[in-house]
Amino acid sequence: MLPDQIIDRWLPQFRKGLLEFIILLKLKQDMSYGYEIASEIKNLTSIEVAEGTLYPLLNRLKRDGLVTTEWKTEDVGTPRKYYQITEAGIETLDKMKLIWTNTHSSVLKMVMQS
């Protein structure tokens, strides 16, 4: 199997878990809406993602009770569906952060040694 094929297989799994984590991190800072979250992901990370694919993730987070939603039309005039992190979302995010910190430092160490 070619390296590119391996990356094609590995990337969607890596991305999915990472995106949920990034979305919760973003929502911990402030409530946000789909387009803004997508733009931020694009600006802050090198993750290439079709913007629409964020919506099944956001819906899953909502169904799991990690976020709530609210429509707002003030400020800009166009309706925006805002996502806000819940207590359960914050608790989950704290656990994700712990796992991320522990894993990140070990992986980074291994990357530097390789």
Add this chain to the structure above:
Amino acid sequence: MTFQFSIKSDISKKIWSGFERELNHKLKPLPESERDDIKMEILSHLYESASNDKADSEENRIINAIDRLGEPDLYLTPLISDILQAQNVAKGHPKAIAKSLLKTTQQSILHLALTAIFGFGYVISIIIFIMGIMHIFNPNVGVWLNDSGGLLSLSFSFQPNAVQWMPEKFSFIAISLSSLSYWLLSKLLYALLLSSKK
């Protein structure tokens, strides 16, 4: 929730309403409230994305925004299936509950079946390989057929009223075939593992 997005040119209006029609068609399986909610969220995203696009014409800005959203099936299919499944299970719909249970147990059953099939295959391969080696030192180890030549059995000792199958070539055949089947099973298992991770 309904909202009239401000689109100016006729071409842009056509592109916009074409996309809206596609959304309406694909979201049909959902209840009206969910359908309107998702449609409005996607259209709001599209509008804002197009407004911030750098292209010269309005139609190109909309086309670029649709392109950035990705194929509608890519995001609508999982969204619709998740919502419908959750709603039906929450309503206590027996079919949805059965489907949900089936979905969660399907993988376990498949894994169990594959473990049994591969486990059996590996065990047989290893036994035949060992028999092939043992046959070199003990010629009674091998495959025995009953008098009529029908029933076939593996045996480690002499079998009365039975004829040994190809005693002179058994070691060669057993070692080669068992090695080949072991190799094939490993390749097949590897391919299955790869495809299951996709």
